[in-house]
Amino acid sequence: MRGKVVKLGDHVNTDFVISGKYKFKTQDIKELSKHIFEDLDPTLSQKITVGTIIVAGKNFGYGSSREHAPRVIKEVGVSAIVAKSFARIFFRNAINIGLPVIVASESFIDSTDEGDKVSLDLEKGIIRNETKNMEENFKPYPSFISVVMREGGIVSYFRKYGAFPWDTR
Amino acid sequence: MSGTIAEKILAKASRKKYVEPGDFIVADVDVVFAHDGTATLAFDVMKELNEEKVFDSKKVVLFIDHAAPSPSPAISAIHNRMRDFSKLHNVKLYDVGNGICHQLLPSEGYVKPGSLVIGADSHTVTHGAFNAFATGVGSTDAAIAMMTGKIWLKVPESIKLELNGNLSEGVTSKDLVLFLIGNFKADGFNYVAIEYSGSTIEKLSVDSRMTIANMGVEMGAKASLMPLNENTRVWLSKRVQGPITPVEPDKDATYYKTYSFDVKSIEPMVAAPPNVDNVKPVTELEGLEIDQVFIGSCTNGRLEDIELALRILKGRKVKSRCIVIPASKEVYYEALKKGYIEELLRSNCVVGPPTCGPCIGAHMGLLGPNEVGISTTNRNFPGRMGDRDAKIFLASPLTAAASAVEGKITDPRNYLKEVS
Numbered sequence: 001m002r003g004k005v006v007k008l009g010d011h012v013n014t015d016f017v018i019s020g021k022y023k024f025k026t027q028d029i030k031e032l033s034k035h036i037f038e039d040l041d042p043t044l045s046q047k048i049t050v051g052t053i054i055v056a057g058k059n060f061g062y063g064s065s066r067e068h069a070p071r072v073i074k075e076v077g078v079s080a081i082v083a084k085s086f087a088r089i090f091f092r093n094a095i096n097i098g099l100p101v102i103v104a105s106e107s108f109i110d111s112t113d114e115g116d117k118v119s120l121d122l123e124k125g126i127i128r129n130e131t132k133n134m135e136e137n138f139k140p141y142p143s144f145i146s147v148v149m150r151e152g153g154i155v156s157y158f159r160k161y162g163a164f165p166w167d168t169r
Numbered sequence: 170m171s172g173t174i175a176e177k178i179l180a181k182a183s184r185k186k187y188v189e190p191g192d193f194i195v196a197d198v199d200v201v202f203a204h205d206g207t208a209t210l211a212f213d214v215m216k217e218l219n220e221e222k223v224f225d226s227k228k229v230v231l232f233i234d235h236a237a238p239s240p241s242p243a244i245s246a247i248h249n250r251m252r253d254f255s256k257l258h259n260v261k262l263y264d265v266g267n268g269i270c271h272q273l274l275p276s277e278g279y280v281k282p283g284s285l286v287i288g289a290d291s292h293t294v295t296h297g298a299f300n301a302f303a304t305g306v307g308s309t310d311a312a313i314a315m316m317t318g319k320i321w322l323k324v325p326e327s328i329k330l331e332l333n334g335n336l337s338e339g340v341t342s343k344d345l346v347l348f349l350i351g352n353f354k355a356d357g358f359n360y361v362a363i364e365y366s367g368s369t370i371e372k373l374s375v376d377s378r379m380t381i382a383n384m385g386v387e388m389g390a391k392a393s394l395m396p397l398n399e400n401t402r403v404w405l406s407k408r409v410q411g412p413i414t415p416v417e418p419d420k421d422a423t424y425y426k427t428y429s430f431d432v433k434s435i436e437p438m439v440a441a442p443p444n445v446d447n448v449k450p451v452t453e454l455e456g457l458e459i460d461q462v463f464i465g466s467c468t469n470g471r472l473e474d475i476e477l478a479l480r481i482l483k484g485r486k487v488k489s490r491c492i493v494i495p496a497s498k499e500v501y502y503e504a505l506k507k508g509y510i511e512e513l514l515r516s517n518c519v520v521g522p523p524t525c526g527p528c529i530g531a532h533m534g535l536l537g538p539n540e541v542g543i544s545t546t547n548r549n550f551p552g553r554m555g556d557r558d559a560k561i562f563l564a565s566p567l568t569a570a571a572s573a574v575e576g577k578i579t580d581p582r583n584y585l586k587e588v589s
């Protein structure tokens with residue numbers, strides 16, 4: 001997978017992804033996705049296109065357990081999020097819905113700029129910034145997570161196999 | 170093989186002799202719940218999975234608490250979908266007016282020492298106060314747990330937080346946990362299980378323990394676990410069925426790290442915007458004018474919190490708007506019986522029905538542009554409690570009450586000196 005970078009800072013919390021005030025207006029992911037990142041930067045949503053890779057700082061997805069946050073990010077076309085670290089509920093929610101979330105080194109992230117072209121190999125665990133000609137390895141997911149990811153999330157996995165990955169192990 | 174409290178609970182839940190940090194396990198849940206902010210997305214996931222039956226109707230619980238009573242027709246529709254689901258699957262639903270999920274789940278007897286509690290809400294860590302492994306998940310996890318009674322988990326590292334000594338006058342469990350958050354920061358315990366120990370935790374009331382466990386997630390923790398203490402055992406014995414068997418860590422359990430604090434020197438603390446780890450002693454913020462005070466939520470909406478607030482509010486009038494919302498009907502009822510509600514009204518506070526209220530910015534007291542609020546809740550992100558440009562300060566019920574009386578951020582110790 002390959003995409004253009006939209007760069008964000010540290011502590012992008014779930015209320016920045018979609019302001020809590022919309023949660024109770026609607027639960028519709030398409031509708032919510034119109035307001036993505038509104039409280040962080042109202043112009044940000046225009047920069048995101050299909051395939052965008054978000055590169056962010058520490059503790060991405062901090063805050064609520066609302067799965068709406070990763071779903072909305074996937075909905076607007078983001079293909080992966082690379083960050084220095086993730087908040088745990090966001091991390092597992094993203095995996096469950098098949099949105100790749102990768103931890104990269106501080107130096108890789110600090111030297112990556114908005115607009116750079118980045119490619120990811122999830123199976124081999126390689127991330128490459130093509131613009132800056134940098135590459136590094138990350139630990140690939142454990143096997144049972146990578147099957148979930150390969151099938152586009154746990155729901156798609158179940159629909160295809162009629163069982164959860166742990167049932168068939 | 171020895172284990173921490175978290176490891177021992179997770180080993181049992183995954184039917185293993187022992188588990189180690191980093192292991193991926195599939196565990197049996199003891200209870201799974203969702204609320205009006207998360208339940209319908211879980212129902213949608215169940216639909217997508219072509220499975221609408223729950224694994225055990227006694228172990229799935231629903232709460233209407235985040236926007237209750239409903240402030241809009243769209244939310245009423247969400248509530249009705251939950252009511253329909255509850256009827257169809259014979260699942261217990263705590264409807265409008267019963268209170269906040271994290272207050273009701275233990276007080277209605279769903280949580281025991283050793284339980285694995287899964288909630289579609291990040292503050293599910295609150296239930297660690299009852300010696301349970303409790304963690305928040307998203308709607309997909311919640312849906313799968315509702316359908317199958319199972320959840321995948323990565324066994325977290327455990328860290329030990331030893332807290333010893335007594336809190337000083339005017340300092341509460343909220344100040345203690347804010348102090349910890351300021352110290353360890355919002356991602357300090359990302360992905361780990363915090364295991365509390367020491368004489369402070371041993372002596373604390375159930376209400377105070379819940380406040381501390383609740384905000385574990387504000388340091389990123391996957392679970393906040395406490396050993397059972399006598400207060401909690403007594404409290405639970407009136408509510409749960411069957412024996413209460415505490416889970417204690419093995420003597421040679423392995424902790425990723427251990428930290429010790431003497432809590433005596435902790436002062437009243439305030440988390441200033443825009444992040445919950447931006448914590449300062451109240452003395453640094455004193456005098457800042459405020460528009461609204463909120464005393465409530467799953468962090469500080471219990472009887473003890475109302476009692477604390479009344480230590481200052483009783484016989485005084487508030488200068489700023491002051492909204493008080495009991496965390497559950499039971500808390501409301503106790504406060505009513507003890508005359509607290511009347512005292513609050515005499516002080517010109519607004520008392521709301523049991524609900525999350527302005528904590529999540531859905532209804533009942535949203536802050537306007539550039540307004541300043543001080544709140545006993547747990548998050549102060551911009552936009553959390555109303556307008557994006559409103560400022561939210563988080564504090565204890567004592568500090569919130571003193572600030573309401575003055576109309577500006579106030580050190581509660583000024584008032585407590587007078588009375589004692």
Ligand code: SF4
Pocket residue numbers: 235269270271290292466467468524525528529546547
């Ligand atoms: S009171 Fe606030 S933090 Fe607690 S469950 Fe309700 S919205 Fe969440």
